[in-house]
Amino acid sequence: MQLLALQEVDKELQGLEEARDKFPAEIDERQSQIDKARSALQEQIDLLENLGREQRHYERLIEDAKADLKKHEERFSAVTTNKEYDALQIEIAACKTRISEYENEVLETIEASERLRQEIEGRKQDVGQIEEQHQARIEELQQRLATLQKEVEGVETRRQEFTQNIDARLLQRYQRSRKNRGTRVARIMKGACGGCFRQLPAQLRNNVKYTPIEVHVCENCGAILVWDDQTSS
Numbered sequence: 001m002q003l004l005a006l007q008e009v010d011k012e013l014q015g016l017e018e019a020r021d022k023f024p025a026e027i028d029e030r031q032s033q034i035d036k037a038r039s040a041l042q043e044q045i046d047l048l049e050n051l052g053r054e055q056r057h058y059e060r061l062i063e064d065a066k067a068d069l070k071k072h073e074e075r076f077s078a079v080t081t082n083k084e085y086d087a088l089q090i091e092i093a094a095c096k097t098r099i100s101e102y103e104n105e106v107l108e109t110i111e112a113s114e115r116l117r118q119e120i121e122g123r124k125q126d127v128g129q130i131e132e133q134h135q136a137r138i139e140e141l142q143q144r145l146a147t148l149q150k151e152v153e154g155v156e157t158r159r160q161e162f163t164q165n166i167d168a169r170l171l172q173r174y175q176r177s178r179k180n181r182g183t184r185v186a187r188i189m190k191g192a193c194g195g196c197f198r199q200l201p202a203q204l205r206n207n208v209k210y211t212p213i214e215v216h217v218c219e220n221c222g223a224i225l226v227w228d229d230q231t232s233s
């Protein structure tokens, strides 16, 4: 009966230990979801900055091209031959073409920036939601981890007190099967093993009942069998 109680303590301990081992992974997973959302947002913000730089680059090119155009136009007054006049006309046309190409580029970057700015606004809201969703759970898990360690220690102390009163040989037998996570100690229930519910031979049932000083195990599942007047008879 002491072993049965010990088994209950061990189950409690296992549950706490499993939670303690599982929480950090969940915290990491949730944190990485937040990081992923944030870095996707940052990528778009960087892209927007690049578009801004590109726009300013083309605006400078336009200024240069306009200055160039002005210089060419001023040269008209100095032109003396038809050939010079034609050559100047061609250069001026080329300047104007360049200016209009650059203006197109500026327009495209402005449009792209506007689209991106809207996307970023939407994504900021998404990131906010993702942070809200995960942050609360992360904090909850961190708090539980902090108290969990104390709980584990408390149960371990309780376990020690328990084991002090248990026959050393019996305890050793129990500990040996500790790696087995299933039932290690079972009451006999209506003639069957309480762990695996296999029907037990009458001889074994009698041995468990009348020679409790011996350790008897279920041949099917290996559980140490316990006679309990309440349930076994």
Ligand SMILES: [Zn+2]
Pocket: 193, 194, 195, 196, 197, 198, 218, 219, 220, 221, 222, 223
């Ligand atoms: Zn069994």
